[in-house]
Amino acid sequence: MGYEAGEIIEAQGHARGIWVLVEKSKLFQVEVLDTFPQAVTLKILKGTSCWVCTAIYANPHLTHHDDLWPYLIALRRCILQPWLLLGDFNEIVSPLEVKGGNFSLWEGWKIPPND
Numbered sequence: 001m002g003y004e005a006g007e008i009i010e011a012q013g014h015a016r017g018i019w020v021l022v023e024k025s026k027l028f029q030v031e032v033l034d035t036f037p038q039a040v041t042l043k044i045l046k047g048t049s050c051w052v053c054t055a056i057y058a059n060p061h062l063t064h065h066d067d068l069w070p071y072l073i074a075l076r077r078c079i080l081q082p083w084l085l086l087g088d089f090n091e092i093v094s095p096l097e098v099k100g101g102n103f104s105l106w107e108g109w110k111i112p113p114n115d
Contacts, residue, residue, distance in 0.1 A: 018040050028044055052081050
């Protein structure tokens with residue numbers, strides 16, 4: 001299909017699993033900067049341009065899910081280039097997204113300003 005694996009974090013049961021596929025044409029370079037059970041961070045280089053992309057699949061189980069935000073806050077301090085975060089954060093930010101159960105707004109998802 002014209003792609004190769006850039007980085008793979010295999011699923012464990014019904015949780016996690018991230019595959020980052022990179023086009024084989026090599027019009028740009030991809031370097032894995034960091035991996036976390038719920039995220040893969042890549043540096044994308046083309047000529048003199050450089051940016052960072054983090055692919056996320058947040059664990060739907062709250063006991064593991066809460067680890068993601070502190071990880072991203074710590075990672076943010078190491079990234080100086082433009083940074084794109086994409087994927088499934090498994091976050092509920094509005095009571096309108098909830099059907100059944102209770103809604104609780106967790107304040108921890110708000111990222112503090114850059115130091």
